[in-house]
Amino acid sequence: MQDYLIQIAYTPEAVATLVANPQNREEMARSLIEKLGGKLKGIWNSLGDYDLVEIATLPDNVSAAALSMAILAGGAIKISRTTPLLSLNDGMEAMEKASKLEYKPPGNF
Template sequence: MATHVLFFSYTPQTWDRMITKPEDRTAAVRALAEAVGGRLESLYFMFGERDGLVLFDAPGPQEAAAVSVAVSSTGAFSHMETRQLIAPGDLAGVLEKAAAAREAYRPPGS
């Protein structure tokens, strides 16, 4: 399974509902990850440009995309951004493939 980070920002209406009825969102996010065969690693709220992040494992890119689309479709978020993470131990393999790909690539105008 690949690990993903999902950055999110709530709409003002969502914040209003959460202030009116505070709740721990961890169980809902865990259920979402498990619904696509994944696993929730953690959920954090934060200050700054984004309101929070979710770290989750997903079996593949379709499942990770399904999580993002399902959540975005609710209208509760003003921003949703999902990224697949690369473990430090996997970087060497990525760089080896990049070296081979660079040999095959011809830049524009060359």
């Protein structure tokens, strides 16, 4: 199972609908994620470029892509950004692996 940061920006029409008729979208998000075999860890409204932020655990990248496709197909979302998250231990392991690589930028052969 993989943790993902999911950032969502609504269309102006969806924002207008939510302002006129406030709705808690947590159960909808939870239902979609659970149908994919995942778990919603948390959901927040946010300020800035994105209106909603979720942390979810999903089985794999295919499930994450399916979730993104499903919510974008509904027409109320203009941007859905999904970022796989690494635990700090996984990040340390990646740093260890990177330390053994010898990358040479273009022009430095």
